[in-house]
Amino acid sequence: MNILLCCAAGMSTSLLVQKMEQAAREKGLEAKIWAVSADEVKQHIDQAQVLLLGPQVRYKLAEMKKVGEARGIPVDVISPVDYGSLNGKKVLEFALRLKQ
């Protein structure tokens, strides 16, 4: 499971990445989770199976969806509540649901 996260500068999402990795370990799930800035998404998207956006870059959703759809990759925005509380478990579940 490869999950790509994207926010303004890849700064805040990296915290979430740690939380999600932890949640994945607890689930016994093997996952590659990493965060990049919005500008770098194009270089990374080919390795991803799901792309999640930080709520503050929601404005990029339409653009990213296009990029994702072209490759059959689901794209969505993380719930601001889960994002703000750095709820790795919930975001991971969200990613898994998207992938299904």
Next chain:
Amino acid sequence: MKRVDFIYQKLLEFGPAKKVSAGELAELLGLSRANVSGDLNRLWKEGRIEKEEGRPTLFYVKQANDSLYLAQTALDRLAKTNKSLITRIEQAKAAVLYPPRGMHCLILGETGVGKSWFAGMIHEFAVDIGRLEKGAPFVVFNCADYANNPQLLISQLFGVKKGAYTGAEMDRKGLVEKADGGILFLDEVHRLPAEGQEIFFTFMDKGTFRRVGETEVERSAQVQIVMATTENPESSLLKTFMRRIPMVIKLPSLVERGMEERFGLVMEIFREEAFRLGREIQISSSVVQAFLCYHCPNNIGQLKTDIQLTCASAYAEFISLKKNVLHVSIQDVPHHVKQGLLLAKDYRQELAELIGTEHKCFVVQPSQEESVWFDRESENAANSVYEKIEQKIYELQNQGVSEEELEYDIEHYFTTFIKGVHQRINKGDMARIIDPVIIHLVEDIVRYAEAKLEKILSQKVIFGLALHIQTSKERLSQGKQIVHPHLNSVRLKYKKEFAVALECVRMIEEALLMDLPIGEAGYLTMFFVLDDESMQEERETVGVLVITHGSGGATAMVDVTNRLLVTEYARAIDLPLEEDSLVVLEQAIKTAREIGSAAGLLLLVDMGSLLGFGEIIEKELGIPVKVVPMVSTPHVIEATRKAMLGHTLDDVYRDVVSISMGVREELPREAPDKAVPALTIVATCLSGEGSALFLKKLLESNLRYDEKLLEFVPLQLMDKAQAKSKLKKLKQERTVLCIVSNYMLDRDLRCYSMDDVVNGEALSDIQQLIDLEEAYVKMKESLKEHLKMVKGQDVLDDVRTCVARMEERLGDKLLFDTRIGAYLHICCLVDRLKAGERSVAYTDKVPFLAENRKLYSLIRHELQPLADKYDVVFSEDDVCFVMNFFIHNKTLA
């Protein structure tokens, strides 16, 4: 610095008294003797230092303008009375003394701190010590004047050659040329356009320039440039420009100057006024206090204007009433300055040290240097409540009221009485957090409403209105709704007030540049109406009735009380021994009907059948009655005082009874709650048990929330005052998200009607509130464990403040999504920078910056406090990312 300058600097430090040889100096500075000797001789040839022939030859710095060098300069005198300026003054001196022509310097500071004046002081100093010749020019130029026309600005500064452009009919000198041999002061230098800054580079580097239109001639001028700006120079000036300004002097704001210096300034300004009016001014102590404590955002400049206004008002009175002294009393002070008195208690100690606590009056003489203490006679003493009471006691004593009746520690009562009064005014204390713009606006509104409604609005309403408008503004800019629950009935019931309110809404919209919903007019109407009603409400206090056996006993005690408290509040009935107690009961019921209210009645009686009166009156009138079975003057005073302040019957009763026991009963302490949830939603109903509990259950089952974080609290409304104080306590302990109630308990809190909750309309709203606050609380917790270099909870609070400032300045509130992201982003950014990690590059930074220069400087400016506090430096890229949150805020779906 070149070696020769270095050596000169050293000699300057030594001063003209110490003479050194080349050898000594070489050893001291660790330079070769030959070099030092060469430099010294060169300096001597240039006439910058003196030489004393002999073996060895001694050198010393020239005694500039001989006698004056040692004399105190204006700057030195300034340093004496303004300790906070000492470093700045040293900087200024160094800038002037720096060879050969002084150093260019930049003065920073808020509006009104005295930047222009300080520049003038620099000039004066340079003349005083002989660095500049007497009569050397001091040329002032405000860059803002020509900011819109760079061409004109440059020609103003550097001059024009005839025919350079249409209209340039003759050669004209620029200000730089006019300032030759002196100082050029560029005020508001951040308004100097980039091209202007660039031309200055050359001038600052080489001392040469050309008039506009000139190509062949290169002119030169010897000018020390002093600049001033209110802005952060990092963001408002070109870096290349900043690099050429070696000396930056930051002047402290009025608040930073501290109370003592402020006192000095206030007296100094009054003295200037005294000089201007050519007569002595007496200033009452409360006026001085107000000027020391009021919120004065525009610093000394504003302080000056406010004092001048005050003096003008006092002077008008002096002339028109043909008084023989010019006395400035608190009535002369502008309203916003008066507010300072409300803040004075926060500075009690400092004020006591500075101006003492006894009522004194200051006198400034037009000629005298120091103001003198002056004890006033009691004729004018009736200024404060305290003085009024003092006078009253005096009168009472003169009228032969016995000492015994006053025996109780009266002073104790008066101090508490005064405290009580302050508590009542406390609402006005809010003025501290109210934007002066709003206070002015409210003054306008009040003026308009008073004229239209033909009545005077009380001070309370003015404070209330200001507070209300402030909160409305905040609520609206946060996207919260203002809904008046009974708009239509208000509109019908108070047609006239409503019409006035509508006009006021327009005034507010205009002043604050925001759209207000119609509900706002409903609230304003209530303010205009409430003023009368609140007086009725005031009557909703506990009545106090004293009945005692014997003729005249009760009347005497009540009389003393009423006189002392300047009121007619307490009532008395005497029961002469021969009188039938039933007749007195009739009388008591009659009086109780007059003074009793839903708040209840307190009966103070001495003995016997009177003890049973309480029960009878309670039954008869259907209001709560408490009986205090003992009575003395102190009891009556305490009861009356408390009742007047609007305490509940239970409170008044308890306090009065506790006097009898000689000790104050400790309030039963509530056990500290163990881990109260941080958030709460309050549901109310009359009993606190009926619909409030139902609402609580309904909310609990319909909302998603974390039980550890949020709790629903039922609140009974039977006693509104009590409900309010309970709510206040709740608010102190935790964040109250909203209230579900049909009665408006607290204007600051969002309130939903029961109907809206029951029919489900309000639920999604409340859910969002919960989500938002929960996210903050959790974010704080997760940051606590995840940030390595800084404390998560602190940084989040600081970031919230910082973002709030940005929002305020931009007049744009971030949406929930963006806001969460922005908080997290900035917190992580600070942490990363602190850890020494590199900033992430912002793609297309250059065009992005070019397009958003204003936003950049604003955001950069608002980030500065964070940078200062956490000691990090934000790169341009970092700032760009933050700007982005605001740029794309609106594009969010």
